[in-house]
Amino acid sequence: MAKDQNSPLLSPDQALARLKALPRPWAGDYLAMYSNWLGGIVTEPWLMSVPIDDHLVHRGDGVFEATKCLGGRIYLFERHLDRLEGSAASTHLELPVTRRELGALAAAVVRAGGQRECMLRIFLSRGPGGFSTNPFECPAPGLYLVASRIHPPAEESYERGVNLGVSLVPAKSGFFAGVKSCNYLPNVLLKREAITRGWDFAVCLDPDGYLAEGSTENMGLVDQAGNLLLPPPDHILEGTTAKRAMELAQTLVERGQLAGVARRHLKVEELQSAAEVMLFGTTLDVLPVSRIDGKPVAGGQVGPVAKELRRLIQQDIAHNPAMSMAVWG
Numbered sequence: 001m002a003k004d005q006n007s008p009l010l011s012p013d014q015a016l017a018r019l020k021a022l023p024r025p026w027a028g029d030y031l032a033m034y035s036n037w038l039g040g041i042v043t044e045p046w047l048m049s050v051p052i053d054d055h056l057v058h059r060g061d062g063v064f065e066a067t068k069c070l071g072g073r074i075y076l077f078e079r080h081l082d083r084l085e086g087s088a089a090s091t092h093l094e095l096p097v098t099r100r101e102l103g104a105l106a107a108a109v110v111r112a113g114g115q116r117e118c119m120l121r122i123f124l125s126r127g128p129g130g131f132s133t134n135p136f137e138c139p140a141p142g143l144y145l146v147a148s149r150i151h152p153p154a155e156e157s158y159e160r161g162v163n164l165g166v167s168l169v170p171a172k173s174g175f176f177a178g179v180k181s182c183n184y185l186p187n188v189l190l191k192r193e194a195i196t197r198g199w200d201f202a203v204c205l206d207p208d209g210y211l212a213e214g215s216t217e218n219m220g221l222v223d224q225a226g227n228l229l230l231p232p233p234d235h236i237l238e239g240t241t242a243k244r245a246m247e248l249a250q251t252l253v254e255r256g257q258l259a260g261v262a263r264r265h266l267k268v269e270e271l272q273s274a275a276e277v278m279l280f281g282t283t284l285d286v287l288p289v290s291r292i293d294g295k296p297v298a299g300g301q302v303g304p305v306a307k308e309l310r311r312l313i314q315q316d317i318a319h320n321p322a323m324s325m326a327v328w329g
Contacts, residue, residue, distance in 0.1 A: 020046045029149040031113025034105055036096055036143040037128075041112045054142050056125030059133060060183030062142070063087035064123045066216075067106075068150055068282055072116040072328035074106060075317050079240045084122060087180045093124055096141050105145055107327045113147035116328065119283070121146045123182065152283050157200070158310065161290025161302045164219075164277065165199035166268055171212035171235045180237055191215040199293070201279060206235035211266040217281040218242035219289075221266065221274040222305050226259035228252075231266055241313070242280035244323070248312040249305075258305060276303030286310040 010018065027045035034041045035050075042048060055061035065080040081099060088095060095102065102122070110120055122145050129138030153162075169190045171177060186204070194202035194215070203219050206212045211219060213236040220230040220242065228249050230242060252258040271277055277289035277297055288306035291297060316323055 020044075022046065029151075031115055031118060031147040031149065032109050033147070034109050034143075034145040041109055043112055048146065050123075050125070050142065050144060051128040053128045053130060054125050055127065055129070055135065055138055056123065056142060056182055058131055059126070060181060060185075061091075061135065062123055062125035062182040063091060063093060063180055064121060064182055065180065066282055067120045067122075069110050069116065069118050069120055069147075069327055070317050073317075073321070073324035073326050074110070074120060075324045076240045076244060077103070077106070077325040079243075080122075083180060083238075083240065084124065088124055090175070090179045091181065092135070093126065093141055095124060096143055103325060105143075107325070109145045109147045110327045115147070115149065117150055119148050119150045121148070125182070150283060152285075153287060157287060158307075159302065161288040161300070162200035162279070163198070163291040163294060164271075164279070164289045165194060165197055165202045165293045166211075166271075167193050167202040167204045169193060169202075169204050171204045171206045173207075174234050177212075177235045177237055178233065187215045201289075205268070206231075208265070209268070210235075211268060211271070212236050214279060214281075217279040217284060217287075219277070219279055220245075221270060221278070222258070222276040222303065223270070224273065224275055226257075226275070228258050228261045228305065229266060230263050232263045239280055239282075241282055241285065244316065245280055245286055245309050245313060248316060249309060251312065252305065252308060257308065272297060274298060276305050278303075278306040278309070285313045 024045055030045040030048055032041055032043045033048040050057055065084045067074050067077055067080045106120055125142035126135050127138040127140050127142040167190050169186055172186055190202050190204055201214050203214050204212045211231055218239040222228050246261050249258060249261045271292050275298055279287045286306050286309040288302040290300050
């Protein structure tokens with residue numbers, strides 16, 4: 001808690017003791033963290049920190065990825081690294097380790113956390129060096145990996161569907177939308193609006209008024225002709241789960257359960273006329289939408305495509321080792 005202006009000057013030992021004693025009711029989910037500044041892994045939440053002068057903190061100058069480990073394997077790990085490298089290249093950041101070394105670090109952090117099912121987040125920052133916007137004042141990048149407990153939606157959400165709202169928060173511009181940077185202020189405001197308006201999730205609109213993306217989710221719909229449609233990548237961050245779902249959806253096309261799979265601009269009014277609406281994400285897999293701002297969509301029922309795509313994703317996780325990296329044997 002903040003103290004008045006008469007707060008004492010603390011010695012290093014006093015400061016460390018206070019840091020250790022601070023209540024952290026939210027930190028029960030934190031399992032392990034690697035920091036290249038520490039040069040190792042810690043499992044005590046009070047030691048999981050980032051330097052205040054890291055440009056990640058005061059400028060949002062960094063990129064990240066969020067992956068999940070299920071059954072001792074990190075799903076779509078290589079694809080997440082592909083996107084991390086792409087985001088890093090777009091912002092002139094370089095990983096301080098090789099891709100192979102990063103994979104070994106990821107496995108070590110997950111193992112240190114002791115949970116075969118968890119989230120793994122990788123943060124690549126400009127690094128410490130000062131408080132200006134000058135990226136060249138940082139002598140070396142920061143690298144942080146954090147394992148935490150995973151909290152997927154309750155099974156009831158998949159059985160009943162969720163409530164989606166259309167937000168007033170504008171989508172990011174094309175370049176910034178395609179970089180998974182640590183500047184997530186629009187995403188935070190999007191989530192805040194969803195919560196304050198009683199929605200489960202919110203989706204924003206691009207500058208031309210077309211549907212874009214959620215706070216951390218991609219969206220898609222099945223039109224009345226049976227086509228699975230997702231927005232083009234102009235003003236969204238293409239999700240690894242959404243891209244994999246589109247690949248797996250080809251199976252449904254072959255079975256005649258879908259007429260096709262495509263990306264195109266989607267209008268807001270298409271939500272209410274859709275045969276199905278769904279969300280895609282790392283923690284969600286495929287989550288059906290049954291209401292738009294509280295009003296039923298597709299009769300308020302969960303559709304067969306969302307159900308089957310979720311099943312295919314889960315099958316892919318459990319039985320397709322080519323799509324994941326083993327952490328434990």
